[in-house]
Amino acid sequence: MGVRSVLVTASGSAPTQPRDRRDAAAGGGVAAQLRISRGEFHVDVDLEVPQGQVVALLGPNGAGKTTVLHALAGLLRLTDGSIGLAGRVLDDPAHRRFVPAEQRHVGMVFQDYLLFPHLSALDNVAFGLRARGAGRGAARATATRWLERVGVLEHADSRPRQLSGGQAQRVALARALATEPGLLLLDEPLAALDAATRLEVRADLARHLREFGGSAVLVTHDPLDAMVIADRIIVLEQGRVVQDGLPAEVARAPRTDYVARLVGLNLLRGAGTGPMVALEAGGVLHVADPVDGPVLVAFPPTSVTLHRRHPEGSARNVWQGTIAGLEQHAHTVRAQVAAPGHPAVLADVTPSAVAELDLAVGAPVWLSFKATDTHVYPA
Structure with a gap:
């Protein structure tokens, strides 16, 4: 994807606060x-x-994102630790304190919306208000205002099966927000939408969350959802926080291979001495500014040029390898170049370059990129 560039906290280190x-x-x-x-x-x-x-939780499958969301919602008890919302303790195993989900001031939007199929859109939104003691007339009046606010008032009498995916998502969001929760949880709320609808609903969701006065936690696999919607991104891997910070910082300075792949960057590790970095995977890298000690080096695949012969020019990082993989990415082709004694590197080339260079898996190539294209930061 085209997102270039949160900073970041490696697990076990003191977090840098946004x-x-x-x-x-x-x-x-x-x-x-x-x-x-x-x-x-x-x-x-x-x-x-x-x-x-608004905080977005990103991470691979099995990282613990949904587990965190379910614990906050009261669908899963903590083994240890605590959860507090607006000064109220919701879960504290050490003191035998647990508030059930229905008694928490928490709203939730699920991936498949979970609208009641036998109720109209209006009555779906009114349901949470009625469950909290509001009268039928007051609940329906509030639900009407929320349906208008999210842009689906004309579908107030429609059942869920009569709604499009985008309309159902808006109804589910209105149902969650109508009760004015202190915490809003969103579990992959855009995953079921087609690409065109997702673009529109993403923008609407970002606007509604900016207007929401409480705290919000969004679980998503899509980095673009996180970058557009969230104020802050937390990346989980194997049940731990590996990165936490502002979207632009995370995208510019990834700290794990997963995050680097997510934001579309090459990420190499090594030890810096002056303008050189000795890479853990082998070889030496030239960088633009002097560095010292353990570092991470990030650079975009678009900065890597492929050649069939040893290249001429000013690029100082040059080595030989073979094409290990080719993958179509929108209007470009992403090539993975493997080389003995060097790290694997991703390069983005045009389809015409693939043809001109006769690129195929196993083809020998030279790669090059400039020291000024690298971004170096402490490991």
């Missing part, structure tokens, strides 16, 4: 220490989400 982060406990947001054991899988995540902030 500039606009406030104290969640003092501001009425979420303050949680999530310790959850499910068989051999363990989640150990500290999470603070101030009021008015």
